[in-house]
Amino acid sequence: MTDSRIASLQQACPGLKLKTDPADLEHYGRDWTRRWTPAPLAIALPATVEEVQAVMRWSAGEGVAVVPSGGRTGLSGGAVAANGELVLSLERMNKALAYDAVDRTLVVQAGMPLEALHNAALDHGLIYPVDFAARGSCTIGGNIATNAGGIRVIRYGNTREWIAGLKVVTASGELLELNKGLIKNSSGYDFRQLLIGSEGTLGVIVEATVKLTDPPPASNVMLLALPSFEVLMQVFAAFRARLQLQAFEFFTDRALEHVLAHGAQAPFDEVHPYYVVTEFAANDEAQEAAAMAAFEDCMGNGWVSDGVISASDAQAAQLWRLREGITESLARYKPYKNDVSVRISAMPAFLAETQALIGQAYPHFDVVWFGHIGDGNLHINVLKPDDTSDADFVAQCEQVTKLLAQVLARFDGSISAEHGIGLVKNGYLDSTRGPAEIALMKAVKRAFDPQARLNPGKLFDV
């Protein structure tokens, strides 16, 4: 507590809650990536927009960099503070501020956990439909900063579609009120859209007006066993043509093994190489008949070997657990994660080429595949063998990512579908974005943050 900059921060913002214990620096200084050693200057936990503004003005005066921080569930190092930055945690700004039944919007503070937002929407008989496994810990501010996707994108789109307004504190401490909940507003550049997915590099998101919608009709969950990788897109097409899909998620036998070892119950007597969990509207007989027709079509074509459909909410949750439990079940292996996307139409050729590359490149590593196949989004998790050092393991994986980035560039794909670039992928940004685009990104960064104090090193070095 003897650092003069901390004293000046306390003077600049007298009521501000600060943490400087080593355990807090460690806790708040990193996200779910474990590659960097946390080394923040301190942790600021403001309670109001005004305190956030005061922090940013202090940052401008002292030249101290700031890392905006939500639930720190990110997988790309976007919330890591390893270079003496001030971590600006939004966790105390976690409340719903206003609901409007006519606009069907909820105004929330950025630090509200996603699950709390889900519950707040349900209190009004509506839903906030973006969803994924980290819901209990991640925050809406972090979701917006990375344009989070998840398991319902096929039906509801990414976070971007659900944000009607944003309040953002700039690098110099000014408050921007972006779009203000309007449906139509053609009055110049839509900075709300620019801030969504900007990974804390352009401003600190402090408040959001989120759109809510009607709960979906009753749905069924189906687990399908597939005999090969090649039929995956045919199964997807057969189901998409007949049903209103709410999710279509894929994983391999290796993924299932880890989830089962973690305590889940085996869905089939036999082992199959590939699985799909899909959820679809099923609120009348016609829809249930369509689901059976899709299933039988796939069985008849040999694309599906077995299947089970949920007969209750409890069984639906059990089937979902097989997919949603994957990330947690892999955590102890410190997995190296690729999170890539291509257009759905490019998926079959891309999957074939990627499978060949990965098979050849990682002969000795356990590789677990899963993903949101209906969005063109594939997750590849490479598990670290116990006898390989962290550094060696990452170095070997990075060699493969370089090759994967080349494949992606040929397929017009993205090196980051939904995790963001952060620190983990900024060396690969140029496989997805052209040099003129990257130069303009840096120019826009300078326009918003000329001293590069906001989340420095994330996305790119300016």
Place this chain on the structure above:
Amino acid sequence: MTDSRIASLQQACPGLKLKTDPADLEHYGRDWTRRWTPAPLAIALPATVEEVQAVMRWSAGEGVAVVPSGGRTGLSGGAVAANGELVLSLERMNKALAYDAVDRTLVVQAGMPLEALHNAALDHGLIYPVDFAARGSCTIGGNIATNAGGIRVIRYGNTREWIAGLKVVTASGELLELNKGLIKNSSGYDFRQLLIGSEGTLGVIVEATVKLTDPPPASNVMLLALPSFEVLMQVFAAFRARLQLQAFEFFTDRALEHVLAHGAQAPFDEVHPYYVVTEFAANDEAQEAAAMAAFEDCMGNGWVSDGVISASDAQAAQLWRLREGITESLARYKPYKNDVSVRISAMPAFLAETQALIGQAYPHFDVVWFGHIGDGNLHINVLKPDDTSDADFVAQCEQVTKLLAQVLARFDGSISAEHGIGLVKNGYLDSTRGPAEIALMKAVKRAFDPQARLNPGKLFDV
């Protein structure tokens, strides 16, 4: 043709089609606003992306400003060339380039008219759902540059929701390929979103990947007669609660009079002060019963005085003509147009205050009201009396717009819901956007276009 800059353009881009006749300069130098005298240097009509790039490189070398130009149906002067600019018309780049059935996308050149895009989508059994009266003349490039809204926003959103990728030529002639049709792409700033609605000030949109969707279920169109302005939002709420609305459009008796004088058929024997045209899904008996229930609820409450429901597609078209014919029927009166929006929840109070302001401010002018009330978007058209000069008329209207802008600022509304800022409204931008936001908009403009050669004077002066 003796201007040395035109000679240098022909040398820089030998095959480029150019027009320099006075009639062409007049025709291409303005949009549907009639407030400025066209005075472009010349009209370039490139046929390829490479020619657009060559034009922009020439522009950089010669320091000549460029006005990107689509169908020039804009109502805010966004496509006006009144200061020796080169007009860059995309009208020859008007083709569909590729359809993908799996992605459900169509790649089109920017100069494709909206109606041609509608038809191209229907050729594949799908729809492009953004729609409005200028469909025959406006182009998808112009629609994107203004994030066009129209009559289906309540169901399908604005143009922004339907753009999966953009190709854009920058001020320096570089080609940006933005998002490339991906559903998920969290790899830095989404410049696709920034370009949408940027009114030609950040780059020239040359190509778009548009999303298509299933045709809507069978629908009915209903025309409602309302006894007063105050009940409008109640009628909207009653219909929205029961029906899947595809449109909910409002207009006044004064608007109807002009459309009838233009040849349309009167819908009712009696004259009513206010009308609503609404379209909603009606593909089964339950939905038709819900529509009747909504109507009877409104009649019972005295919110609706009369109504007619379409019994055929022809009658539906006839009812729609009453709303869609308004703009054309007013054109000869050189209307001064306000195009404003607030949140739906703010609409009742805003309408009351605006009606009082307009009634007081324009005692002698014919004022025609209509709008997309379900999106919070109101159009106010003030008709020029024959005995008032153009300049006097605009000057008087601008006095009222200043007051209206103050009302909007208090209601967190927008001075431009869907027409854009252009030249017409750049004096009022600060009623909708704060000073820090406008400063950042100018900084972003400088990042993209440091010499301010792209559509100068539009949105703001840099």
